[in-house]
Amino acid sequence: MKTLLNGCTAMAMALSATAPAFAEMKTEIGAGEGALNVVAWAGYLERGETDPKFDWVTKFEAATGCKVSVKTANTSDEMVALMNEGGFDLVTASGDASLRLIAGGRVQPINKDLIPSWGTIDPRLQSAPWHTVDGVHYGVPYMWGPNVLMYNTNVFKEAPTSWDVVFKEMTLPDGKSNAGRVQAYDGPIHIADAAQYLMFHNKELGITNPYELNADQYKAALDLLREQRKIVGRYWHDAFIQIDDFKNEGVVASGSWPFQVNILKSGGAPVASTIPQEGATGWADTTMLHVDSPNTNCAYMWFEHQLASNLQSDLSVWFGANPAVPAACTDGRGMQTAAGCTANGLDDFEKIKFWTTPVTKCPQGECVPYYRWVSDYIGVIGGR
Numbered sequence: 213m214k215t216l217l218n219g220c221t222a223m224a225m226a227l228s229a230t231a232p233a234f235a236e237m238k239t240e241i242g243a244g245e246g247a248l249n250v251v252a253w254a255g256y257l258e259r260g261e262t263d264p265k266f267d268w269v270t271k272f273e274a275a276t277g278c279k280v281s282v283k284t285a286n287t288s289d290e291m292v293a294l295m296n297e298g299g300f301d302l303v304t305a306s307g308d309a310s311l312r313l314i315a316g317g318r319v320q321p322i323n324k325d326l327i328p329s330w331g332t333i334d335p336r337l338q339s340a341p342w343h344t345v346d347g348v349h350y351g352v353p354y355m356w357g358p359n360v361l362m363y364n365t366n367v368f369k370e371a372p373t374s375w376d377v378v379f380k381e382m383t384l385p386d387g388k389s390n391a392g393r394v395q396a397y398d399g400p401i402h403i404a405d406a407a408q409y410l411m412f413h414n415k416e417l418g419i420t421n422p423y424e425l426n427a428d429q430y431k432a433a434l435d436l437l438r439e440q441r442k443i444v445g446r447y448w449h450d451a452f453i454q455i456d457d458f459k460n461e462g463v464v465a466s467g468s469w470p471f472q473v474n475i476l477k478s479g480g481a482p483v484a485s486t487i488p489q490e491g492a493t494g495w496a497d498t499t500m501l502h503v504d505s506p507n508t509n510c511a512y513m514w515f516e517h518q519l520a521s522n523l524q525s526d527l528s529v530w531f532g533a534n535p536a537v538p539a540a541c542t543d544g545r546g547m548q549t550a551a552g553c554t555a556n557g558l559d560d561f562e563k564i565k566f567w568t569t570p571v572t573k574c575p576q577g578e579c580v581p582y583y584r585w586v587s588d589y590i591g592v593i594g595g596r
Contacts, residue, residue: 406433425580
């Protein structure tokens with residue numbers, strides 16, 4: 213984790229020169245404007261429509277008069293594109309989007325003094341380099357967790373011990389090939405999952421950070437992904453489509469989020485998840501405020517609301533991830549428990565390689581930048 217944080221810091225320093233100097237920090241909160249438009253990951257802003265037990269929007273609307281509208285985004289690139297288009301107030305950005313949004317001048321600095329519950333945030337997240345540049349905060353931590361290996365328990369009587377099952381063709385425990393029955397994430401950041409795998413199995417490559425790859429390391433990751441392409445039945449980016457694929461389309465293994473695992477298990481589907489021996493990438497998501505937001509008062513009201521212990525607790529249970537407010541694991545104000553947070557990986561923070569945006573300059577010298585990841589991954593999916 214220290215290596216990754218150093219990499220994030222290096223990126224933040226590289227981007228600091230382009231961080232928006234014109235975006236002035238808000239100094240006071242006035243009356244709510246009556247609306248709040250948010251770009252969010254699936255399952256992040258629930259109002260009880262999927263499951264009536266999980267609703268942290270309705271009471272916020274009643275208390276503030278801010279009507280919440282949510283646009284679900286399936287990838288970080290989609291989030292960046294939507295924020296570039298404008299028309300939104302907030303975005304729940306992962307580390308592979310947040311620094312791009314800062315460098316592009318799409319988000320504004322956050323005045324943490326206007327957020328009474330700021331001090332309750334996990335100290336490891338308060339000034340994390342994926343949302344803090346030159347000491348200036350550009351977001352409020354929301355939630356974090358690992359990318360897990362989800363698998364069908366009828367096929368795998370015991371949890372797979374390696375990501376092999378989704379990277380290389382093989383016969384699975386049910387005696388059938390995995391070809392056509394596994395999935396991979398439809399986003400360039402999946403290259404980091406391949407690099408994470410190679411960091412464990414091909415130590416001679418010298419990979420120390422899956423987001424900082426020189427030309428040879430990057431080529432090895434692409435070669436592995438081209439091998440994976442031969443067995444992938446579908447590249448997923450919509451969480452609910454992946455849920456349906458596991459239920460109805462014969463998919464038996466894939467990288468996934470705890471959200472899909474929880475939804476499937478709650479419906480009685482034979483699925484479970486694990487973090488194999490190679491470790492996992494992950495995400496630490498930050499709610500960020502658009503530079504041209506017309507509803508900044510409602511946005512700051514949401515910043516405070518999202519840090520409420522009961523919301524953080526229920527969100528942690530719903531998504532199967534870890535709250536940005538550690539007390540939510542133990543204070544009993546919501547559904548989560550200390551054991552539940554431990555099961556979600558609360559103690560594995562240092563083991564997760566959190567998403568961040570690859571850049572040209574990195575600690576090892578020249579690395580392959582993100583625009584190459586985008587174009588080359590499109591080629592991989594297209595069979596090139």
